Amino acid sequence: MENSKAPVFTMTIVAIIVGVALYKQFDFSTRTFEKPALSALYAITFLFAVFVLVRNYRKTARK
Numbered sequence: 001m002e003n004s005k006a007p008v009f010t011m012t013i014v015a016i017i018v019g020v021a022l023y024k025q026f027d028f029s030t031r032t033f034e035k036p037a038l039s040a041l042y043a044i045t046f047l048f049a050v051f052v053l054v055r056n057y058r059k060t061a062r063k
Helices: 004-027 036-062
Strands: none
Touching: 004 036
């Protein structure tokens, strides 16, 4: 059975959208976030998506 590319594509889209949202939440002049709780959730989601992408990349590189 072949591996599906759907999870990789989905996590890529999630990482892009959440990364942009996290970037927009950050105020560079005061170095704070507008909504800290929401930004923490965005950061956790972004890190999880990047973790899944890196893990999948490393798995396919070994084959």
